[in-house]
Amino acid sequence: MQPVVLHFKSVYLNLSETFIDRLVRHHERYRPVVGTLHPRHYLDGLPVYAPSGLAAWRDRLLQQLNRTPRFLFAVCRREQPTVLHAHFGLDGYRLLGLARRTRLPLVVSFYGHDVSRLPDEPGWRRRYRRLAREGTRFIAATDFMRRQLVALGFPEEKIDVVRFGLDLRAFPFQPRTQAGLRLLMIGRLVEKKGHRTALEAVARLRAAGYAVELHCYGDGPLCAALQAEARRLGIAACVSFHGAVTNEVVRQTYYTHDVLLVPSQTAADGDQEGLPNVIIEGLAAGIPVVATRHAGIPELVVPEKTGLLIPERDAEALARAVVRLLETPALVERLSRAGRTAVEQRHSLTRMVRDTEAVYDAVRHSR
Structure with a gap:
């Protein structure tokens, strides 16, 4: 027994x-x-x-x-x-x-x-x-x-x-050989997730001529404020807030988007992440990840090996990282394959x- x-x-x-x-x-x-x-x-x-x-x-x-x-x-x-x-x-x-x-x-x-x-x-x-x-x-x-x-x-x-x-059978590896323009964020709409940084980065990318879209999945208390911020930045037409969705929908997003953004940050009340589960899932699926040097994230997202890391609250650095992926297909493929291997070995x-x-x-x- x-x-x-x-x-x-x-x-x-x-x-x-x-x-x-x-x-x-x-x-x-x-x-x-x-x-x-x-x-x-x-x-x-x-x-x-x-x-x-x-x-x-x-x-x-x-x-x-x-x-x-x-x-x-x-x-x-x-x-x-x-x-x-x-x-x-x-x-x-x-x-x-x-x-x-x-x-x-x-x-x-x-x-x-x-x-x-x-x-x-x-x-x-x-x-x-x-x-x-x-x-x-x-x-x-x-x-x-x-x-x-x-x-x-x-x-x-x-x-x-x-x-x-992670049950790796539920996240079959789909290697990426180039990055596209559909950016992805998954998580509650709260301060520590860093959505404002992502919105500012999208505004910079659009101003530089990159026709990116940002798709946000998740709900939370900052929803109205973030929608207002997107309007203020003039990017409301290319930012979608999809609300809370099922785990199956979340799983599919890793295969229908091109870059996963995880710009986590320490909130004003001290709230921090552990290691966001979406990073593990995203790397397993093969989507390239741009994240911040925050909490336990660098233990999995190793700079230039399994993903790209930027400082917290740095929209310019986030935009530059996305541009690197858009313009360097070889980097995308290398990160994609190494990310899956890291999840297989440790997660x-x-x-x-x-x-x-x-x-x-x-x-x-x-x-």
Whole structure:
């Protein structure tokens, strides 16, 4: 009989959190069980537990107080998990009471804003110090994030780096031999994604005579402001905001566009990326990538090898990088092939699952 791992995330899952869904669905040696207060997406075929009625009201109140939702104790009695796995640091803290009462090892995965922005909110540095002491093991998505966790006081010897994994069969490689004029951005319309930089770069490219188009997929609070900015720059006719779309539509965009732009930046509130999942998917599919020297991005987008890197908030550098791709077909082909190879070597789904399950093995055998 396979040992059970109980995955917990308060909201399971947001549409963009495919990296969690991939892990949960592809365990090899552990049987996954999901606990959540707000069931949303990627639930089909999984054993999902969520409270209802008065219990849901009670547990959502406990969630707001950053305490363990009580329904999880019943889940543990029923499923007898051997490991607790919380996704994002906030939910890791909420499971400390469950780990203490059940004496189960607690693994916490961090992904981005829970390392860059959350610690600056009131009370969270104190809570993270407790999590660092009482949590069993912590998973960072990048080396950059591991260093951030160490700076926050998490013991280095309790941190493992497990990189996002991709089912490469779903992203067949289509080598590119030249770049075209259809530029692509995928992500929520929020400050850290850098859409304003992309709009300014498009305006510069159009002024220089390059008939580029920018296609943005994703929704968010900045939608109206970005549309207004496109009108102000005189490029509204060549910029399309397609809104939130399905994962299948996203997958197809890598094959119907010519250059993937990922101009991520540190937001005014400190919010940062981990490693944007779209970079892994795009490189796997073969589309050339222009991104910023931000957070964990340079660990995969190696300058002049697997992609092009520019400084944050530098529209001129972004425009110049696109021009290089448009005018240098040999560079496009080289980046396309090297990008796929890098994903195959470091970001396969099999490797992510096996590295994660090795963490489970370690915490079970150390108790």
